[in-house]
Amino acid sequence: MDSNKVNQCVEALCKNGCEAVRATISSMEMGVRLEQTRDLDQEEAARVLRELRAIMAVYDERP
Structure with a gap:
């Protein structure tokens, strides 16, 4: 597994914003x-999907 490719993909997807990441997760x-x-x-x-889910979990948590 190429961790560098995975990280670059996650970073690129996250630059599109939360709504786009949620749509990406749903599609995947x-x-x-x-x-x-x-x-x-x-x-x-x-792995990209797992990382996107983990990132969005932080934003979706409510106090």
Whole structure:
């Protein structure tokens, strides 16, 4: 697994904002292959999804 590719992909996706990241997560959960993840293998794409979920969990937490 190329951690560098994964990190770059996560960073690029996050630059699009929270709503775009939520849409990306939903698409990936439905098995949609996205342009942003086309160069990743299945394991790398799964890691991107896990990392995006973890990032958004911080924003979705309510005090």
